[in-house]
Amino acid sequence: MKMNAQFTREGKGIEPGKLRRPGFPRYFEIMRFEWWNLIKLGCLTFACCLPILTIPAAMGAMCVSIAAMIADKPQFLCHDYLTAFRINFKRSSCLGGIYAPLLLVSAAAASLYLFFMKSGGIIATVCGTAMLVSFQLILFSAFYAFPMVVKTDLPIKTVIRNAFLLVFFRDSLVRQLCIFCGECLAVFLIFWFYPYSILLSVPFLFPLFFLLSTYFSWLGLEKYVFYQEGKSR
Numbered sequence: 001m002k003m004n005a006q007f008t009r010e011g012k013g014i015e016p017g018k019l020r021r022p023g024f025p026r027y028f029e030i031m032r033f034e035w036w037n038l039i040k041l042g043c044l045t046f047a048c049c050l051p052i053l054t055i056p057a058a059m060g061a062m063c064v065s066i067a068a069m070i071a072d073k074p075q076f077l078c079h080d081y082l083t084a085f086r087i088n089f090k091r092s093s094c095l096g097g098i099y100a101p102l103l104l105v106s107a108a109a110a111s112l113y114l115f116f117m118k119s120g121g122i123i124a125t126v127c128g129t130a131m132l133v134s135f136q137l138i139l140f141s142a143f144y145a146f147p148m149v150v151k152t153d154l155p156i157k158t159v160i161r162n163a164f165l166l167v168f169f170r171d172s173l174v175r176q177l178c179i180f181c182g183e184c185l186a187v188f189l190i191f192w193f194y195p196y197s198i199l200l201s202v203p204f205l206f207p208l209f210f211l212l213s214t215y216f217s218w219l220g221l222e223k224y225v226f227y228q229e230g231k232s233r
Contacts, residue, residue, distance in 0.1 A: 027215050031208070034069045037077050041065055042207035044081055054089075056096020060150040061085035062207075066214045067151060088150045095149050095156055099142050106135035139183075140167045140176055143217040148225060166220050182212040 031038070041062060048058035064084035068075045113128030145163040148154065154162070167176070186209045190197045197205070 027212065030069050030211065030215070037065075037069070038207040038211060039203045040077055041081070042203045044078065045210075046202045046206070048085060053093075054085075056100075056146075057085050057089040057092040059096070059146050060088045060092030062210055063147040063214055064088070064150050066211055067147060067218065069211070070215055070218055084150065091149050091156065092146065095145055095159065098156070098160065099138065099145070102138050103135065103142070106131050106138060110135055136180070137164075137167055140179065143179060143213045144221060147214055147218060147221055151221075152225070162225055166217075166224060176216075178216050179213045182209050 045058050045062045048061070049055045061081050061084040065075065065077060065081050068080070110128055110131035113124050113131055116124040117128050141160070141163040144166050145159050148159045148162060149156065152159070186201075186205050189205060190201060193200070
C-alpha cells in the first residue's frame with residue numbers, strides 16, 4: 001500500500017487567546033498554577049504597604065503582577081514587582097491620594113449614620129444606606145482605576161472618568177456581583193476565624209481577593225478601555 005501523506009506542511013496553529021478558559025474556570029486555573037506566586041505577592045505587598053504612604057504604589061505594582069498572571073506571561077515576581085512599584089509610584093500615589101479621602105469619608109459617614117439608625121430614624125437609615133452604596137461604588141471604580149493607571153498612559157482624570165463609566169454604564173453587573181461576593185466572603189472569613197485570620201489574610205485572603213477583583217475588572221478593561229484606546233503597556 002502506497003503512503004502519500006505529507007508531514008512537512010505547516011498547520012493552521014492555535015491563537016494564544018483560544019487556550020485560555022473564560023470566567024471562573026480561568027480564575028481557578030490561575031489559582032492552581034500561581035498559588036505560590038500569590039502567597040509571595042501577598043507578603044511582598046504587605047511589606048511595601050507598611051510605610052502607609054506607599055499603599056497606592058504597592059496596589060499598583062500588585063496589579064501589574066496579577067495582570068501578568070492573567071495574560072499568562074512569564075515574570076520574575078520580586079524584580080518585576082519592585083520595578084513596577086518604582087516606575088508607577090507617582091501615578092499610583094496621585095490616584096491613591098484621590099481615592100483614599102473618598103473612601104474614608106464615605107465609610108465614616110456610613111458608620112455614623114448606621115450608628116444613629118439604632119434609634120429608629122428613617123432619615124439616618126436612608127442616609128446610611130446611601131453612603132454604603134456610595135462607598136461600594138467608589139471601591140468598584142478603584143478596582144478599575146488602579147489596573148488602568150499602571151497599564152496605560154492615560155491622564156489621571158481620564159482614568160477616573162473611565163473607571164466610573166465602567167461601574168455605572170458599561171461593564172457587566174455579573175462581574176461586579178462576583179467582586180462584591182468576594183468582598184463579603186473575605187470579610188466573613190476574617191471575622192469567623194479571628195484572630196487566626198489576621199495571620200492568614202496576608203499570604204492567602206488578601207492576594208486571592210485582589211486576584212478576584214483584578215481578574216473580573218480586567219475583563220471589562222480589555223473589552224472597553226485597552227481595545228479602544230490602544231495604549232496598554
